[in-house]
Amino acid sequence: LGEDESFEVELPENPEDPSAGTRKLVFTREIFIERDDFMEDPPKKFFRLAPGREVRLRGACIVRCEEVIRDDAGEIVALKCTMDKDSIGGAPKDGRRIRGTLHWVSAVHGVSAEARLYDRLFESENPAGEEDFLKHLNPTSREILDDIRIEPTLAELPIGQTVQFERMGYFCRDPEDTPDGRLRFNRTITLKDSWAKIARKLDPRESEKRTSDKRKS
Structure with missing residues (x-):
């Protein structure tokens, strides 16, 4: 995708309730994904992003991780991916199976x-x-x-209203914003993470380490 290129996608407000309507997002060259949605050396049953692996970006397209970019300290700071333009809308035309689907937000339009x-x-x-x-x-x-x-649509969420952050839980907008004027959300209910459950079964010590790393990040 070119630096100035973008396209609009439409996603359901609630996949389990079609009557809730839809929302529109803009897909851009640079996006954010969850840190836990990438592993450089993934174990079995991890179907999210990894080097040389394809995933579906919900409602947008299929991407393949081509390069891992690190800073001077060796920390991963970015991933360089290629996009299958024939998959815009979310499904590959050749019918190949894509097992992982990730949520994302535009680096340009995200708040x-x-x-x-x-x-x-x-x-x-x-x-x-x-x-x-x-x-x-x-x-x-x-x-x-x-x-x-x-x-960006969440910036208009009324104070006190609850919204689900995918795989993270339900959050309520706080009556008070941060000192620098950004929105503040409080988690009220957690959700089960299917991969976290699998990871604990595979290697409890490794699961604990990743949980610790996530908290530090």
Whole structure:
């Protein structure tokens, strides 16, 4: 896709409720995907993006990862992909099977926001039964993601209204924006991640490491 090229896609507001209507997004040369949707050396049953692998970008097209770009510290900062232009709309014309489908947001049109992830306040199931319940506080009961990217239509979401962030859970817009004027969202309900469940079965230690890395990022 050329630097100045883009195209519009139409996605359902709620795939399980056609009556909810649709929303429009603009697909551009540069996009953001979830960090966890890419692995450089993926294990079996990981059907998201990896070097040399194709995935479907929901409602847009099929892309193939051709190159991994790193910074001076060796951290992955970008992926260079090629697009199958014949697949615009989401389906390959030759009928080949694409197992992974990712959500995305345009790097040009995406809006920066803050997300607060809430979890259990205590690590103990029964803090009242502990000798010192304060020792069982969950240090990650609230995590703040300072710079997430959301679809531009969410900038018009009324205060207090709930929306689902795919695979992340349900979020409610906070009455107060961030000090620099960006939207703030609070997670109210989590969702199950099918890959996270598989990863724990394959290698519990590796799953714990990836969870830790995600929190650091």
